[in-house]
Every structure is written in C-alpha cells, then in structure tokens.
Amino acid sequence: MSEGRTISEVGEEGFLRLMAPLFRRQTEGFPLPLGDDVAISPPTAPGFRTVWTVDSMVEGTHFRWWRNPLATPEALGRKLAASNLSDLASKGADPQYALLSLGLPPHATLDAIQAFLTGLVAELESHGARLIGGDTVSAPAWTLTLSLTGLLAEDLPIAARHRARPGHGVYITGNPGESGAGLCLLESESESESSDPAHLEMVRRHLVPSPRIDTGRRLLALRDISMMDVSDGVAHDAQAIAYRSGVAITLDEDLLRPSPALAITADFLNVDPMNLVYHGGEDFELLFTTGAPEAEVLAIDPIIRKIGTVEAGTGLFLRGGSRRIPLDPRNFEHFPQS
Numbered sequence: 001m002s003e004g005r006t007i008s009e010v011g012e013e014g015f016l017r018l019m020a021p022l023f024r025r026q027t028e029g030f031p032l033p034l035g036d037d038v039a040i041s042p043p044t045a046p047g048f049r050t051v052w053t054v055d056s057m058v059e060g061t062h063f064r065w066w067r068n069p070l071a072t073p074e075a076l077g078r079k080l081a082a083s084n085l086s087d088l089a090s091k092g093a094d095p096q097y098a099l100l101s102l103g104l105p106p107h108a109t110l111d112a113i114q115a116f117l118t119g120l121v122a123e124l125e126s127h128g129a130r131l132i133g134g135d136t137v138s139a140p141a142w143t144l145t146l147s148l149t150g151l152l153a154e155d156l157p158i159a160a161r162h163r164a165r166p167g168h169g170v171y172i173t174g175n176p177g178e179s180g181a182g183l184c185l186l187e188s189e190s191e192s193e194s195s196d197p198a199h200l201e202m203v204r205r206h207l208v209p210s211p212r213i214d215t216g217r218r219l220l221a222l223r224d225i226s227m228m229d230v231s232d233g234v235a236h237d238a239q240a241i242a243y244r245s246g247v248a249i250t251l252d253e254d255l256l257r258p259s260p261a262l263a264i265t266a267d268f269l270n271v272d273p274m275n276l277v278y279h280g281g282e283d284f285e286l287l288f289t290t291g292a293p294e295a296e297v298l299a300i301d302p303i304i305r306k307i308g309t310v311e312a313g314t315g316l317f318l319r320g321g322s323r324r325i326p327l328d329p330r331n332f333e334h335f336p337q338s
C-alpha cells in the first residue's frame with residue numbers, strides 16, 4: 001500500500017514505476033513494455049477485421065464517490081472496462097487490446113488509482129483483453145477514457161444498427177431498468193447504504209455491470225441481425241435502431257415486465273418501475289432485432305426474451321392489449337385513461 005500518498009507527490013514516472021508489477025504481464029510477448037511512447041501489438045491474424053470502440057467516464061457526470069460500500073475505485077475500473085466490452089459485445093467481437101487515458105486530480109491517492117487499475121485489468125482479462133498502454137494527465141476531476149479493440153472474423157455478419165427490417169422480432173437480454181434503480185438508490189442519501197437484498201442487487205447491477213460478450217458472439221449465428229448495447233435506456237436505444245433502419249419498432253408492454261427485484265425496489269423508491277425499464281440507462285444489455293424464428297433465438301441463451309416487433313413505417317410505439325400508442329424515447333407515460 002502507498003500510505004495515503006497522492007499522484008501529485010510521485011508524478012507520472014513514479015506512478016508508472018509503482019504500477020509496474022500490475023502492468024508487466026499486460027504486454028508480455030510484445031516488442032515494447034507498457035510505458036513507452038506507443039504500444040506495438042503483434043500482427044493481427046489474417047481473415048479478421050479489427051473492431052474499435054472508446055468510452056469515457058467523468059467524475060460528477062457519470063459517477064460520484066457514493067457512500068455505498070460497493071462504490072469502490074475497483075468497481076469503477078470494472079465498470080469502465082465493462083462499458084467498452086459491452087460495445088464489442090453488440091457486434092459479437094472478441095476483445096483484444098485497450099488503451100487508457102487517466103485524467104486525475106492532484107489529490108487522487110495511489111491506493112485509489114491502484115484499486116481502479118486492478119478492477120479495470122481484471123475485467124479486461126476476464127474477457128481475454130489486455131491493457132497495453134495509455135497516458136496520465138492532471139485533471140480537475142477523475143476523467144477516464146478507455147479505448148478497446150476486438151476481432152471479428154471476416155466471414156461473420158456485421159450486426160449493424162441499420163439492419164432492422166419489417167417482420168423482425170425485437171429482443172433483449174437480462175433485465176433493463178435494474179441499473180437505473182441502483183443509481184436511484186445510490187443517489188438517495190438515506191437509502192444508499194440499505195442492506196435489503198433486492199436493493200443490493202440493483203446497486204451491484206449499476207456499479208458492476210456484466211458485458212454480454214459470449215451472448216453477443218453466439219447471436220451472430222443468426223446472421224440476419226441488427227444489434228446495439230443498451231446504454232441510454234431501452235426506449236432511446238430502440239428508437240436509435242428504428243431511426244437508423246428506417247422502420248417502426250413497437251414494444252409490447254406485456255413482454256417488458258420488470259424483474260421481481262426491480263419491482264420491489266421501484267415500489268420502495270416510489271417510482272414507476274416501467275419508467276426505469278424504458279428509460280433507466282446503463283443497462284449494458286443487448287437489444288437486437290432478427291428475422292430468425294423465435295424458438296431459434298430464445299435457444300441461444302435463457303437470458304434472451306422477445307419484447308416487440310419491427311414494422312413498416314417510422315417511429316417508436318408501445319402496444320398494450322389491442323392499443324398502440326407512440327412511445328416517447330425520453331419520457332415514459334402510461335396509456336392515457338379513456
């Protein structure tokens with residue numbers, strides 16, 4: 001441990017020296033160790049495309065140092081990696097190499113930075129990726145940017161957002177809304193340390209999401225697929241697929257029920273669970289459309305469920321019983337009473 005020392009006390013070179021044991025195995029077998037001006041990776045195997053993504057998290061905008069004991073620097077590192085990995089999952093790519101830009105306030109302690117890096121590297125490694133380089137700068141608040149590459153075989157389809165077609169089914173993995181519920185709990189001063197198991201589950205879903213790498217890879221077997229990861233809420237992101245594809249998407253309210261833990265938490269928070277389901281955000285689940293038979297789709301992974309259909313036209317709609325109304329991608333309103 002670093003006895004509470006801060007980044008400004010040791011500087012960038014001192015920081016890199018202290019973190020060397022953590023970094024060493026990341027560039028094993030590479031022409032250069034981590035810490036030079038550049039990273040040089042071995043040649044990519046022929047027959048693969050390189051898939052790129054980048055994500056940023058800024059203290060005060062994307063996260064705060066919440067009082068909850070689960071909100072650790074290590075969890076933050078895991079989450080930054082997970083949000084990038086989730087983008088690769090949306091195209092079924094195999095994660096490969098990451099570069100980190102680390103903007104740190106002068107008072108950031110080495111212990112916190114080390115814990116952050118440990119979480120980041122552990123999450124990357126658990127999906128076969130390595131952190132091979134980066135940069136450290138001084139910043140007014142923690143400003144974290146990770147870029148990540150992945151490999152996608154040339155004979156696999158590209159699950160682009162613009163490939164939804166009328167007649168496709170709309171599907172999702174996992175339970176959207178849980179992460180949003182967790183954020184509500186974290187933001188609520190009085191409840192941020194609740195020990196209710198349902199609350200803990202929601203908080204964990206927000207702080208340590210699970211990127212759907214394996215599911216994304218397996219879904220490419222369907223060939224005819226349009227996919228994205230859900231970061232801004234199911235409604236917003238379904239709208240993005242509809243808009244890019246020039247189609248209408250209708251979500252079915254009966255198929256999008258909240259999970260039991262989400263229902264309990266929403267009740268406790270006195271918020272509408274469906275509002276969290278549609279607009280929660282940071283779910284890092286996979287939202288996709290495909291023309292493959294429903295049974296074939298559901299057989300790929302038990303976490304997949306059908307939530308709607310793609311139709312001719314434009315826009316986003318909600319079906320409840322025999323009625324179909326426009327769904328605002330930003331705000332949820334129940335079916336008007338009539």
Ligand SMILES: [Mg+2]
Pocket residue numbers: 086087090228229230231
């Ligand atoms: Mg994305």
